[in-house]
Amino acid sequence: MKKSIAIAASSVLLLLVTACNTDNAGGANTTGNNGITPEAELLIKASNYQFDQQQYHLKKDVPVKITFKNDSGYHGVLIPGLRVQLDQKNDSTVIVPTEAGEYEVACSIMCGSGHGSMVSTIIVE
Ligand SMILES: [Cu+2]
Numbered sequence: 001m002k003k004s005i006a007i008a009a010s011s012v013l014l015l016l017v018t019a020c021n022t023d024n025a026g027g028a029n030t031t032g033n034n035g036i037t038p039e040a041e042l043l044i045k046a047s048n049y050q051f052d053q054q055q056y057h058l059k060k061d062v063p064v065k066i067t068f069k070n071d072s073g074y075h076g077v078l079i080p081g082l083r084v085q086l087d088q089k090n091d092s093t094v095i096v097p098t099e100a101g102e103y104e105v106a107c108s109i110m111c112g113s114g115h116g117s118m119v120s121t122i123i124v125e
Contacts, residue, residue: 033094038065044086044105046075049114051105056122060100067092076108079122097124 039062045052046068058064068077068086076087081103082095107118 036063036094038063038094040064042066044077045069045071047071048073049118051120054120058097058122058124060097060124063094063096065092065094073111075111078106078108079103100124
């Protein structure tokens with residue numbers, strides 16, 4: 001009995017993975033929500049050569065949809081502490097920050113002379 005449940009569960013997983021791959025093949029922006037329903041949204045905008053805010057604020061344990069947008073130039077965003085990496089093609093994800101603290105935000109694409117100064121902070125509280 002337990003075995004058949006496991007098989008059923010892995011089939012569902014397989015279907016989900018297949019569905020995601022189909023999306024990618026279409027070339028559309030993929031929206032990874034990790035199966036979580038977001039209760040908040042955060043938009044991070046990048047331009048040459050800065051993010052639109054020095055600090056972004058998130059609430060601990062609240063699922064948030066993080067969306068990245070290039071206002072000018074070609075950039076990406078990397079938040080190692082929250083395991084988030086977004087760019088123009090893969091521009092949003094849903095995460096649940098489970099630990100309060102400050103998380104470093106950086107540009108993930110070598111975009112030019114001001115690349116090193118593209119830093120910001122996400123504060124989870
Ligand atoms: Cu950059």
